[in-house]
Amino acid sequence: MIPINHPRRESLLIRERLVDGVREGYVALQGLIAHGRGECFDYLIGETTINEALNAERAAVAALLLARNPVISVNGNTAALVPRDIVELAELVGAKVEVNLFYRTREREELIARILRENGAREVLGVGDDASCVIPELFSERRRVSCRGIYVADTILVPLEDGDRTEALRKMGKTVIAIDLNPLSRTARAASITIVDNVVRAVPNMVRIARELKAKPREELEGIVRDFNNDENLRKVLMYISRRLAELAQNHIVLEFPKD
Ligand code: ATP
Numbered sequence: 001m002i003p004i005n006h007p008r009r010e011s012l013l014i015r016e017r018l019v020d021g022v023r024e025g026y027v028a029l030q031g032l033i034a035h036g037r038g039e040c041f042d043y044l045i046g047e048t049t050i051n052e053a054l055n056a057e058r059a060a061v062a063a064l065l066l067a068r069n070p071v072i073s074v075n076g077n078t079a080a081l082v083p084r085d086i087v088e089l090a091e092l093v094g095a096k097v098e099v100n101l102f103y104r105t106r107e108r109e110e111l112i113a114r115i116l117r118e119n120g121a122r123e124v125l126g127v128g129d130d131a132s133c134v135i136p137e138l139f140s141e142r143r144r145v146s147c148r149g150i151y152v153a154d155t156i157l158v159p160l161e162d163g164d165r166t167e168a169l170r171k172m173g174k175t176v177i178a179i180d181l182n183p184l185s186r187t188a189r190a191a192s193i194t195i196v197d198n199v200v201r202a203v204p205n206m207v208r209i210a211r212e213l214k215a216k217p218r219e220e221l222e223g224i225v226r227d228f229n230n231d232e233n234l235r236k237v238l239m240y241i242s243r244r245l246a247e248l249a250q251n252h253i254v255l256e257f258p259k260d
């Protein structure tokens with residue numbers, strides 16, 4: 001039990017969800033390591049959605065709404081953390097949902113598909129024989145994708161992606177939207193739009209933004225995408241983190257404990 005007033009309660013509850021996912025067999029052990037790395041970067045940005053992340057989320061939603069064939073790729077961590085929001089976002093922007101795993105087993109695929117369906121998904125791609133198309137130049141199990149989904153998609157949202165696949169998808173000419181708390185990862189640098197935010201904040205934000213942007217004319221959405229520059233935005237994220245750390249260093253507060 002995590003005490004109600006524990007200062008890191010929220011973060012500990014999220015960890016518990018992933019640990020449960022491991023126990024239930026759909027989160028990979030490596031997913032826990034990936035989450036730990038994400039937590040570290042979240043600490044550095046202050047565990048909030050910074051302006052640069054919000055701008056990227058807006059550009060990402062506009063790109064998804066403009067896409068002819070958008071797909072949202074789901075792995076174990078994403079299914080554990082934000083299953084309902086993923087399904088809602090897919091619904092709002094008209095995207096397909098596809099399971100795609102680095103450590104692919106039939107059991108994990110099916111468990112994740114079931115979670116998505118329990119959260120309202122009508123169709124889940126990428127399970128079993130459906131993942132029979134191959135992304136060139138990729139050697140992990142993530143290269144197997146649905147011929148009706150990621151393979152033919154023009155725009156793909158990949159929460160918690162790995163660098164190799166992001167690069168391979170870009171080489172296929174696709175627009176890749178990544179959610180990654182590490183602004184220095186290869187994924188962050190290779191994506192077309194990088195959202196440096198925790199998926200637990202980013203995806204619900206995107207649902208809200210999608211409700212707002214859905215009614216806007218195409219030209220306005222195109223303007224939002226055109227005005228967004230990923231390199232520039234990532235530079236601003238790094239500036240934000242370095243400024244924040246410098247300020248914290250100046251105000252250097254040490255936790256006080258009673259002396260015995
Ligand atoms: P790359 O392959 O892109 O160079 P990596 O090998 O360092 O990155 P992976 O293990 O492939 O990283 O993927 C995990 C990534 O997901 C990490 O960069 C981590 O910061 C990020 N991450 C983990 N949990 C979250 C989360 N809840 N929200 C957003 N990002 C997260």
Ligand code: MG
Nearest residue numbers: 161162163164
């Ligand atoms: Mg990697």
